[in-house]
Amino acid sequence: MxxxxxxxxxxxxxxxxxxxxxxxxxxxxxxxxxxxxxxxxxxxxxxxxxxxxxxxxxxxxxxxxxxxxxxxxxxxxxxxxxxxxxxxxxxxxxxxxxxxxxxxxxxxxxxxxxxxxxxxxxxxxxxxxxxxxxxxxxxxxxxxxxxxxxxxxxxxxxxxxxxxxxxxxxxxxxxxxxxxxxxxxxxxxxxxxxxxxxxxxxxxxxxxxxxxxxxxxxxxxxxxxxxxxxxxxxxxxxxxxxxxxxxEKIEFILASRARNAARYVEFFGALEAKGLLRQMKVSPSVNCTYLYFPITLNEEATPFVTHMQESGVAVRRYYTATHDLKYYRDRYRSQDLTMTNAIRDRVVALPVHTVMSDEEIETLFDAVLKYFSSASSRRGSIQ
Missing domain, CATH: 3.40.640.10 (Type I PLP-dependent aspartate aminotransferase-like (Major domain))
Structure with a gap:
């Protein structure tokens, strides 16, 4: 798949x-x-x-x-x-x-x-x-x-x-x-x-x-x-x-994404509790519509991205630190960018489609679990 x-x-x-x-x-x-x-x-x-x-x-x-x-x-x-x-x-x-x-x-x-x-x-x-x-x-x-x-x-x-x-x-x-x-x-x-x-x-x-x-x-x-x-x-x-x-179908679109995102929040919340990654924090005041589902890994994201792609799940290194893109680097001034610089190479955006099937979601979750359980060098383990 x-x-x-x-x-x-x-x-x-x-x-x-x-x-x-x-x-x-x-x-x-x-x-x-x-x-x-x-x-x-x-x-x-x-x-x-x-x-x-x-x-x-x-x-x-x-x-x-x-x-x-x-x-x-x-x-x-x-x-x-x-x-x-x-x-x-x-x-x-x-x-x-x-x-x-x-x-x-x-x-x-x-x-x-x-x-x-x-x-x-x-x-x-x-x-x-x-x-x-x-x-x-x-x-x-x-x-x-x-x-x-x-x-x-x-x-x-x-x-x-x-x-x-x-x-x-x-x-x-x-x-x-x-x-x-x-x-x-x-x-x-x-x-x-x-x-x-x-x-x-x-x-x-x-x-x-x-x-x-x-x-x-x-x-x-x-x-x-x-x-x-x-x-x-x-x-x-x-x-x-x-x-x-x-x-005409916007309520269905938003409701479907919300249901799928809720499953992601629960699944990745369990991994976050084990210290394996961090989720994006959403204030109770915000109704977040989740274009993608981002996670922050404890390490540079390339091994995770490679694993997911080899498992048939496309992911994105998205967003990026625009202050360091070739044209903008050293051209304009910055304020404190501590958080941006800390997570820039560790954030991965996962797909969360409007019409994503249960089978697709389970496939994605299985691929994530295999990544953490198969690499002894990763922090933590799946019990």
Whole structure:
């Protein structure tokens, strides 16, 4: 049996083919066409946000546009720069979106939930204007504490929640705390439209900027005049159709992942009690939606990764310490990165699919047990 790291949840062809055939016949397959508008309306109902979400062709451009919109809101031009507090332990796309907006990341540490450690960050320069936590693996930081820090230091808060669709803090979506957030709908994500992404904001001016930015920055269509240098980041109809059908099943998707993740928590909790590994800590205030299931080993992860792959279970070395990637190394400043540097080579992300079968879960668990029981050099043993 081969278990892939992801297994995209997709609608059947019959669920979208008639609507897509009509799109092809009409020629209306993009440019904010019918099903894109329908998807935005459906997301609006799901999230209950004050302002309708703005969908994009992918999550990276959604994040890029959100940063650019907030730069404009703060009165900064495209060539202006300031610093942004951001965790180093994230996907490179988080940092790329900042740097391509001419902003300077300040790499910060994470806590044992793999999210930005709000107790360690320092507002140590007047050039820091923004803070960008990441919803790592579907987990969230303390959004109330985040709001207090932002208010005290007058920081704009942008959440890169690409991996955290459906995650809540104290029963509320992140936007309900007054924050702007980006979500990714990539095929690998919890909820997907094949490719896609969206922004949810509470500020009408930022929302207006976002609509322009996804359409080349145009604020009028007679001459196509622009007042912001936007890029084409519009979603296509076929992606919107997939997104619409999947959104109809979102409660099943989230409930199924929650059931599977609960089994993982119990299984790996027993190994954690033996001192063999550590799980990601999730606050009782957080509804974590588990894009993957991360574990931290007591040793460098390569032997474990090799064993799992040879056992037919694909795993990922995910995330990484972005401050040490080739382009970013020694280019931008960091704060205390003790936790990030300690676990960077020991974290492994395990698959936890929406429709993962009992047999697949047991196969994964068996492979993990064999790893710990077969190597006498590993700490502990399976009794």
């Amino acid at each position: 081969q278990i892939n790291i992801v297994k995209p949840f997709m609608p059947n062809l019959e669920e979208i083919q008639d609507d897509f055939a009509r799109c092809l016949s009409s020629g209306l397959v993009t440019n904010n066409s019918k099903h894109v508008q329908d998807l935005e309306e459906s997301l609006w109902r799901y999230f209950g946000s004050a302002i309708k979400p703005c969908v994009n062709c992918n999550g990276e451009l959604a994040l890029f546009n959100l940063i650019q919109a907030w730069k404009a809101k703060l009165g900064a031009g495209p060539h202006d720069s300031f610093e942004v507090l951001v965790p180093s332990f994230t996907f490179s796309g988080t940092i790329n979106a900042l740097v391509t907006n001419n902003l300077r990341p300040v790499f910060c540490d994470i806590d044992d939930g793999f999210v930005l450690d709000l107790n360690k960050i320092e507002i140590d320069s007047p050039s820091i204007k923004m803070i960008m936590p990441v919803g790592a693996y579907g987990n969230l930081c303390d959004l109330e504490q985040l709001g207090e820090i932002a208010a005290r230091s007058n920081l704009a808060v942008l959440l890169d929640n690409a991996p955290a669709f459906g995650a809540r803090f104290k029963g509320k979506h992140p936007h309900e705390f007054g924050f702007s957030e980006m979500l990714s709908f990539h095929a690998t994500k919890i909820y997907n439209s094949m490719e896609g992404g969206a922004t949810i904001v509470n500020d009408p001016q930022v929302a207006d900027y976002l609509l322009r930015l996804r359409d080349f920055g145009q604020y009028e269509k007679v001459r196509g005049d622009v007042d912001l240098p936007g890029l084409n980041s519009k979603m296509t109809e076929v992606c919107a159709l997939v997104g619409l059908r999947n959104l």
